[in-house]
Amino acid sequence: MNLDIAQRMLEEGIKNAYCPYSNFPVSCLIRSAKTENYYVGANVETSHYKGLHAEEVAISRMAMNEGTLGKLEWDLVIVYSPLERITPCGNCLQVLSEFVITTQITEPEPLVMSMYLIPDKTTVFESFTFLELLPNPFTFDRNKVK
Numbered sequence: 001m002n003l004d005i006a007q008r009m010l011e012e013g014i015k016n017a018y019c020p021y022s023n024f025p026v027s028c029l030i031r032s033a034k035t036e037n038y039y040v041g042a043n044v045e046t047s048h049y050k051g052l053h054a055e056e057v058a059i060s061r062m063a064m065n066e067g068t069l070g071k072l073e074w075d076l077v078i079v080y081s082p083l084e085r086i087t088p089c090g091n092c093l094q095v096l097s098e099f100v101i102t103t104q105i106t107e108p109e110p111l112v113m114s115m116y117l118i119p120d121k122t123t124v125f126e127s128f129t130f131l132e133l134l135p136n137p138f139t140f141d142r143n144k145v146k
Contacts, residue, residue, distance in 0.1 A: 033101040059099060062074065112132075
């Protein structure tokens, strides 16, 4: 992926963040492994603190557009906040684990990236494998349920 394009998409997405309680805007870009389409989400807070994280919004957008195509899988996630360096939280990593492309989960290629600005306003992309961030995701074996 062209990181300049990713940066523009994330910066555009951050404009849609609704965060009146935390004042901590986040955007997330997810690439579909099946179609290579990109989906951007931003956090949406509510007064009872059960809002949506940017990763959840991006996954939902992918599901709404590709749910009829069979198994949903992503192969790249980039998160961004203009305030500080972030990675997906534990809850979002668990949600993402449900849809990570299974053929690449153990590969050494970076699947999760953090985009952030250093004090001189230079953009930095930091890469992680999914298992570096969530080494033991909870899984549910549907074959064992009768």
